[in-house]
Amino acid sequence: KAEGDPLITEIQDWNRYLGDGVQANPYGTPSPFESHVVRRDVEWLTASTESSVSFTPLHELDGIITPNGLCFERHHGGIAEINPADHRLMINGLVDTPLVFTMEDLKRFPRENRVYFLECAANSGMEWRGAQLNGCQYTHGMVHCVVYTGVPLKYLLEEAGVKTNAKWVMPEGADASAMTRSIPLEKALDDCLVAFKMNGEALRPEQGYPLRLVVPGWEGNMWIKWLRRLEVGDQPWQQREETAKYTDLLTSGKARRFTWVMDVKSVVTNPSPQAPVTHGKGPLVISGVAWSGNGKITRVDVTTDGGRNWKTARIDGPSLPKAMHRFYLDIDWDGSDLLIQSRAMDEDGFFQPTKDELRIARGENSIYHNNGIQTWHVKTDGTVENVEVA
Ligand code: MTE
Ligand code: CO
Structure with missing residues (x-):
């Protein structure tokens, strides 16, 4: 397959010339090719940047630790x-x-x-x-x-x-x-x-x-x-x-009032609207994060058909109480529409509710403590949209 690929057959500049020496950048910054990996805000959300929020680019991260420069700010x-x-x-x-x-x-x-x-x-x-x-x-x-x-x-x-x-x-x-x-x-x-x-x-x-x-x-x-x-x-x-x-x-x-604990929650970070599938059908790594204020995450289930069938995802990396957990489901994508959701369970036995279950319990006035199940619609061309399923 690599036959004729100039990236294989020809020597590249980075292979031909010396690079920068040590101390070129005494603190260190990410590769310029990662310059899109930044916190972002939603301008219409708040009146001023001093009382506002910027968001962690979860779709660009892996593992369980957030790099300091990408931690959301509020x-x-x-x-x-x-x-x-x-x-x-x-x-x-x-x-x-x-x-x-x-x-x-x-x-x-x-x-x-x-x-x-x-x-x-x-x-x-x-x-x-x-x-x-x-x-x-x-x-x-x-x-x-x-x-x-x-x-x-x-x-x-x-x-x-x-x-x-x-x-x-x-x-x-x-x-x-x-x-x-x-x-x-x-x-x-x-x-x-x-x-x-x-x-x-x-x-x-x-x-x-x-x-x-x-x-x-x-x-x-x-x-x-x-x-x-x-x-x-x-x-x-x-x-x-x-x-x-x-x-x-x-x-x-x-x-x-005094609803202090952050309940069990998870989200699929890849694929997601900012991280579409660009490689077509075949092996697809579905990945996401889960966390619970009660302790450890014991299980994460993932569905690709909007909740009809669930598979238990693989939690990989450290499993620590009140910390982020990383999960994966490795599938073979046939190229058809997917409705992807994740549902986490914690060591106290709590499961993430659907958004409809949450609305029945708490009405529609709420802003805070939404730990409902998120749905992503992966279309046949690999683009992804935020949707809800009934
Ligand atoms: N502490 C002070 N002194 N001032 C603030 O505005 N914001 C709070 C909390 N502590 C805040 C604060 C809110 S609402 C949140 S969600 C977290 O800090 C955000 O922490 P972070 O900016 O490290 O993500
Ligand atoms: Co806050």
């Missing part, structure tokens, strides 16, 4: 630029000794490394009433998964001495939005981290440099970036982000 008051030497973390409220830590102080506590996904509660929110955005980057790209290095929050609270009547902790951001949320003390003492590294290097400014709270499995809004204060109290503070926002208005007129 800010309510722009990116704070903080010199770590000027950063302080204060603990006050119902504690024996109010404390202020410098970054240097924090780095003298025992630290841990853990892999977690972070998903914004608004991820897939635009899809509540029907298929809307053409690409998993936009429908599902408000999620990332990195390895965090940080100090268990428990150690810092123990250092301050939590009073016996304490029940809640309120983290506060140092950015212009001064983001605040109420977190139950049990969660704070369980698995929360005060993190300063992601994927081995310092947090990116977009992700809260120099310090952010990690709240494993819970909605992204609680993972306060540019973390400057932790107040300990005996009741929730009823902040804007837990009353006017991040609540789910039901058809009854009542709203669900």
Whole structure:
């Protein structure tokens, strides 16, 4: 087959001449041929870029770790630029000794490394009433998964001495939005981290440099970036982000509140609208990601006929609690129309619902916590569209 292919028979420039030496690019950037692999936003979604969101290009990634430069960003008051030497973390409220830590102080506590996904509660929110955005980057790209290095929050609270009547902790951001949320003390003492590294290097400014709270499995809004204060109290503070926002208005007129856990969810990333099938029929790798705020993913099923028949996909790579899982289904495509869906199950036995099941349970007013099953229509020419099946 390779006969006559000049890429085989002729010597190419990159084979003939020396390349750049070391230090040509002291930090390092991806190949110029990957320049299309970037975060993207949807301009009409928000009024300004300071209070907006950019999405992870899930269809270009593989494995379970999101590269730092591609982690979606969600800010309510722009990116704070903080010199770590000027950063302080204060603990006050119902504690024996109010404390202020410098970054240097924090780095003298025992630290841990853990892999977690972070998903914004608004991820897939635009899809509540029907298929809307053409690409998993936009429908599902408000999620990332990195390895965090940080100090268990428990150690810092123990250092301050939590009073016996304490029940809640309120983290506060140092950015212009001064983001605040109420977190139950049990969660704070369980698995929360005060993190300063992601994927081995310092947090990116977009992700809260120099310090952010990690709240494993819970909605992204609680993972306060540019973390400057932790107040300990005996009741929730009823902040804007837990009353006017991040609540789910039901058809009854009542709203669900404090819906912290991000439920079991998955999406096929390839093929998808931004990643059509370009090679025609024959072997086709169907791939995607799954995650659950309850723990590990135990199974992912994939259908290619809109839910009539399901096959169990192959989960490959590390399977860690509250982290992204990668799955594959390797098929032989006959070139006909496909309706591809994935449905994940977690270790607590929860299955992803269909979008119709979700609407029956929660009505159509919701934005947040849409973990419904996504459908991609793969057409005979390999192009892919976001659709819903009844
Ligand atoms: N923390 C502060 N201080 N300011 C913010 O605007 N946005 C929150 C949360 N923490 C926010 C914040 C929201 S809604 C989400 S989804 C996550 O940060 C997004 O984290 P990321 O930008 O690292 O993806
Ligand atoms: Co969010």
